[in-house]
Amino acid sequence: MKKYYLMAPGPTPVPPSVLLAMAQPMIHHRTAEYEGLFTEVRAGLKRLFQTTREVIPFVSSGTGSMEAAVVNTLSAGDTVLGLRAGKFGERWEEICRAYGVTVVPMAAPFGQTVSAETVAEALRSHPEARAVLMQHSESSTGVLHDVQGIAAATRGTPAILIVDAVSSLGIADLRLDEWGVDLVVAGSQKGLMLPPGLSFCALSEKAWGHVTASRLPRYYFDLAAEGKSVAKNEAHFTPAVSIMLGLREVLRMLDAEGLPNVFRRHERLARATRAGVEALGLELFAKASPSPALTAVVAPPGMNSEKVLAAYSASHNITIAGGQGEMKGRVFRLGHMGYVGDFDVITALSALEQVLHELGHPVDFGAAVRAAQKVFAERA
């Protein structure tokens, strides 16, 4: 027997109580029971997205809601500005390209962030821009981008700010209404501790204005049609009933912990992970503003990072993640989002020490664990 640990930056572990909630017999979505469920979920989602407006759920992975954001607010021939600082930034560009929307990239080297000043300047150079597209937490590099600053730069322009918060919702603070973010996209399988299958869009009034003006074709991902149904406390198409049952349980857990505490927990887990990694002499990939969701680590010189994940898996039955695209072979990524506590970080770091040793890298056993413990002790 070798216990399995899921420590990748999504999908993330699902709490046992949530698994059980989803394992209850199927209910129909046109019943009083589902209406009660949806009423509670809608209220919980508003608190989670920190907005007074309705949050729109879709049955899809997070990419589906990214597409929904594009096809419901833009038109073919539009120009938008896009942060290009990681693989998911490139996904925005791919979606826009598929629909005839031109993306003016605001690039930073992977591992870096793009400043709000750069965005403000790009908006001045491109007064025709209809939107700014960005990630909050860029999972491929482990960087957290400055949503608040970029929202301030976007406000007062005709552009809306569209934020992919798939790997930051319920992990890092993101105040839709207060910061003036226009469209937030999220998924179920990261901070929300659910299986993949549900995604979300939350819109400001300014973003709903763009929906009215948008001329791109859509049917399955139709925000106006979904919004009408949500306002009636109904599902437009058949909803992912089992994951919704799990979502109610998750929202109760997040409410019980309190969002500020949820954010503090993730920040602390991330800090401990980084301290552990650096105590082993390894380099963090994120050069600025590391994400509380995951830690991307540069493999030691001469070591292919794919070997690190292979050893995590083969020797310890732990799933972590490698580098994506041009980062493949160079970095490995440790997730610490969602249903994660101190001793998961200890496990991940202890395993890292074993793995590096197995791969012939000199290791001072216990060094990473000790560094993390010191971070955890600070609170006491």
Added chain:
Amino acid sequence: MKKYYLMAPGPTPVPPSVLLAMAQPMIHHRTAEYEGLFTEVRAGLKRLFQTTREVIPFVSSGTGSMEAAVVNTLSAGDTVLGLRAGKFGERWEEICRAYGVTVVPMAAPFGQTVSAETVAEALRSHPEARAVLMQHSESSTGVLHDVQGIAAATRGTPAILIVDAVSSLGIADLRLDEWGVDLVVAGSQKGLMLPPGLSFCALSEKAWGHVTASRLPRYYFDLAAEGKSVAKNEAHFTPAVSIMLGLREVLRMLDAEGLPNVFRRHERLARATRAGVEALGLELFAKASPSPALTAVVAPPGMNSEKVLAAYSASHNITIAGGQGEMKGRVFRLGHMGYVGDFDVITALSALEQVLHELGHPVDFGAAVRAAQKVFAERA
């Protein structure tokens, strides 16, 4: 305590073993374990769709795969022929309209079917038609349309036959390769006995040719990109891991029963249901070719069918379905698809007798039950 029964035409009950399979701890989709799961699921889906080609899964409700069928095989300005004989026939038209595809309707009164000869004639009148769109089982009317005959009429023309099998897959025989069906769309929450959240597209070589020629924009529902990933035994975007775990269990159950037995079971349950309904003097809504998936029943003269479902729910905690669109208030619908056996039909009919009595309709108690029992006894 009043036991809950889900007897609507989808979502349908999920077997306990499948609920438990889905309740196991989350696994990552880039692991050997998921690869093994996907290998088995791919093989099982081919048997289920009766095709040698790969079946493409999407994370969406069935409507998502309907959209995928349209946007991957057609172009704006194309003309297609569409069976219009129920609410889901109208959904094909809505999707086409959203993407600038013109639908020439081949209409039949709701409750009737459209003959293969009618389709053949329409194809002769419209040699420019790029596709024929139809439902196999039309859930809104309870009619099973003639896929085999229409496939024969379509073969040899430039048009492909696109079939919505959301409420027929694993319920009624549908031979993709043998009959020459070009594109079959299905969902997880009907005959597949799973929660909503997964949908499928299966394509013939002719349909893949249409994919190459198609010029409609798409990104999330991109069959070519998904097909490439499936061929590598991988997921393109994050898959609905928990429902895939359930799907493996369902495919094992269907294999153990044997597809011909699965179809016979549904046909028998449907026949017993119809016999019971008619024994109470009620009228079936399907005038021809009733579906084995569900039975649509016309409410007694002077009785609003919404009262029937309300009484099913309020008095007996049973969810059935009402009429959709223009059939609202006129019909109620009893599902008997998926995880359903003889005594579920007995329960539904026994409750129907109680409900009609409660609503003041004269009932010979036991008449519907007796008629169904006689059908069940035939086999013995």
